[in-house]
Amino acid sequence: xxxxxxxxxxxxxxxxxxxxxxxxxxxxxxxxxxxxxxxxxxxxxxxxxxxxxxxxxxxxxxxxxxxxxxxxxxxxxxxxxxxxxxxxxxxxxxxxxxxxxxxxxxxxxxxxxxxxxxxxxxxxxxxxxxxxxxxxxxxxxxxxxxxxxxxxxxxxxxxx
Numbered sequence: 001x002x003x004x005x006x007x008x009x010x011x012x013x014x015x016x017x018x019x020x021x022x023x024x025x026x027x028x029x030x031x032x033x034x035x036x037x038x039x040x041x042x043x044x045x046x047x048x049x050x051x052x053x054x055x056x057x058x059x060x061x062x063x064x065x066x067x068x069x070x071x072x073x074x075x076x077x078x079x080x081x082x083x084x085x086x087x088x089x090x091x092x093x094x095x096x097x098x099x100x101x102x103x104x105x106x107x108x109x110x111x112x113x114x115x116x117x118x119x120x121x122x123x124x125x126x127x128x129x130x131x132x133x134x135x136x137x138x139x140x141x142x143x144x145x146x147x148x149x150x151x152x153x154x155x156x157x158x159x160x
Contacts, residue, residue: 015156
C-alpha cells in the first residue's frame with residue numbers, strides 16, 4: 001500500500017460520522033493501515049473543520065436527517081478523533097489574508113476560502129518534498145477553485 005496525502009474539507013470530514021454517499025470511501029482512506037497497523041494515509045484538516053463539522057451535525061439534526069442523540073454521539077466521536085486520526089493545521093493570520101484573496105478570484109464562501117488557503121499551505125509544504133496532496137471535498141465550486149489553484153482533487157460523491 002502506497003502512502004497518500006489528503007486534505008479533507010468539512011464536507012468530506014462529515015462523511016466519516018454521518019452515513020451518506022461517499023462515506024465508505026472516506027472511511028477507507030482514514031482507516032487504511034499497513035501490515036504494522038500504521039495508517040497508510042495522512043489526512044490533513046484545518047482547525048475550522050471542527051466548527052464546520054459541529055455545525056453540519058446540528059443542521060442535520062434540525063432538518064430531521066439525524067436524531068439529537070446521533071448528533072451528540074457523532075459530535076463526541078469527532079471531538080475524540082480529531083487529534084488522533086488527523087493532522088490538524090491551525091489557521092495563521094496570513095492564511096486569512098490568502099483566503100480573502102482567493103474570494104477575489106473564485107466564487108467562494110468565507111470558510112471555503114479558508115479551507116482552500118490552508119490546503120494550499122499544506123500543498124506547498126509537501127511539494128517541497130515532492131509529495132502530492134489530494135484536496136477532497138463534496139463541494140463542486142470549491143473543487144473548481146482548488147483545481148484552478150493547481151491542486152489535485154477528488155469528490156467523495158464520485159465513490160459509491
